[in-house]
Amino acid sequence: MIAKKNKGFKIVPYLPEHEQELLQIERLSSQGFMVKLETVRSRFLSRAELFEDHTAFVAVDPNNKVLAGVTAAAAPVRINGELQATGFGFDVIVDPSMRNRGIGRELATCLRKRFFEPKGLMSQFTTLRAGNLTMLHLISKSYRNTFLYEFLYLTFPTARVMRVEDTALGAPAFGVSLFSDADKLSQYYEVTENGIGLWHTHQVYQLKVKSVNPVLSGGLWLGNRFVRTNKYVPLVGSTLKTTTIFNLTLENIHTLPDVSLQLYKQGINYMQICCQPNDAIYHALQKSALNAFSHYIVSTQQLDPEVPLTLDVRCL
Numbered sequence: 001m002i003a004k005k006n007k008g009f010k011i012v013p014y015l016p017e018h019e020q021e022l023l024q025i026e027r028l029s030s031q032g033f034m035v036k037l038e039t040v041r042s043r044f045l046s047r048a049e050l051f052e053d054h055t056a057f058v059a060v061d062p063n064n065k066v067l068a069g070v071t072a073a074a075a076p077v078r079i080n081g082e083l084q085a086t087g088f089g090f091d092v093i094v095d096p097s098m099r100n101r102g103i104g105r106e107l108a109t110c111l112r113k114r115f116f117e118p119k120g121l122m123s124q125f126t127t128l129r130a131g132n133l134t135m136l137h138l139i140s141k142s143y144r145n146t147f148l149y150e151f152l153y154l155t156f157p158t159a160r161v162m163r164v165e166d167t168a169l170g171a172p173a174f175g176v177s178l179f180s181d182a183d184k185l186s187q188y189y190e191v192t193e194n195g196i197g198l199w200h201t202h203q204v205y206q207l208k209v210k211s212v213n214p215v216l217s218g219g220l221w222l223g224n225r226f227v228r229t230n231k232y233v234p235l236v237g238s239t240l241k242t243t244t245i246f247n248l249t250l251e252n253i254h255t256l257p258d259v260s261l262q263l264y265k266q267g268i269n270y271m272q273i274c275c276q277p278n279d280a281i282y283h284a285l286q287k288s289a290l291n292a293f294s295h296y297i298v299s300t301q302q303l304d305p306e307v308p309l310t311l312d313v314r315c316l
């Protein structure tokens with residue numbers, strides 16, 4: 001008990017009064033390397049609230065100053081045709097000045113002991129960017145056994161005409177769907193007549209561009225003037241509004257260029273699609289993608305890349 005007191009923080013259940021401090025910490029923690037992005041949203045729980053069963057915890061100092069927060073939910077995953085209830089941990093954020101003191105690890109343990117295990121969610125996972133070594137380290141310390149499953153985020157600027165290439169490959173093993181028909185979600189998505197689901201990620205959060213590495217903009221110096229040559233790389237100060245595609249199949253993939261155009265007309269500047277490296281979706285679309293970022297599902301159960309796996313779009 002004494003050791004706990006000496007840590008200089010304690011973990012408490014989230015309360016609305018923590019909200020503004022959590023959002024401030026999130027704003028301070030820009031993500032990305034070549035393009036630095038700041039998360040903009042009105043509530044720290046904007047993502048968590050989309051799940052039927054969710055929770056949040058906060059780390060506070062002895063004066064109740066908020067140092068960190070984390071959210072979690074019971075999320076369905078379909079593995080080899082069977083829906084499984086799993087524990088999904090996400091949106092963990094520690095004040096930059098308080099990192100590397102064990103707060104992130106204690107939050108992970110708290111989720112396990114106070115949410116996942118009491119609810120019988122014995123299999124647990126999170127998703128993260130392949131380069132987030134801190135998170136990988138943290139998870140491997142918090143759990144005895146964890147397994148990595150790789151997938152890609154492809155990003156498409158809707159301002160650019162999209163091409164879908166023919167592919168001889170069969171149906172992909174990895175997919176994205178929405179495993180809920182809750183009324184509260186109806187404002188967040190729509191489904192086209194060809195069955196493609198459009199998840200309006202921009203209604204949950206938006207990303208503001210803080211800085212862009214000139215190498216990426218493909219710019220060049222003319223005299224003393226810097227000229228951008230890649231107009232699809234976002235401008236500093238602009239806001240990225242993204243829609244995430246779900247229920248994409250090899251039957252409806254050819255309607256994506258129309259979907260992209262419609263999104264452009266609605267002012268949504270990016271569309272994102274997840275796939276496995278080198279699957280049929282990747283080969284059909286990669287030439288039109290602005291980038292392909294490798295991500296991991298980090299799970300307590302081993303996930304075989306050959307076995308069909310469908311994630312809920314709310315987990316992306």
Ligand SMILES: CC(C)(COP(=O)(O)OP(=O)(O)OC[C@H]1O[C@@H](n2cnc3c(N)ncnc32)[C@H](O)[C@@H]1OP(=O)(O)O)[C@@H](O)C(=O)NCCC(=O)NCCS
Binds near residue numbers: 092129133
């Ligand atoms: C990821 C994050 C939550 C970690 O929180 P934290 O409180 O600093 O983590 P902890 O102090 O509990 O560290 C856990 C382990 O990671 C290690 N670690 C911490 N910072 C590290 C770094 N920069 N590089 C490598 N390992 C690191 C620690 O050494 C510790 O391992 P140890 O027990 O062997 O010492 C925090 O860095 C953060 O808020 N990052 C930005 C937001 C983010 O990336 N969220 C995750 C999105 S999926």
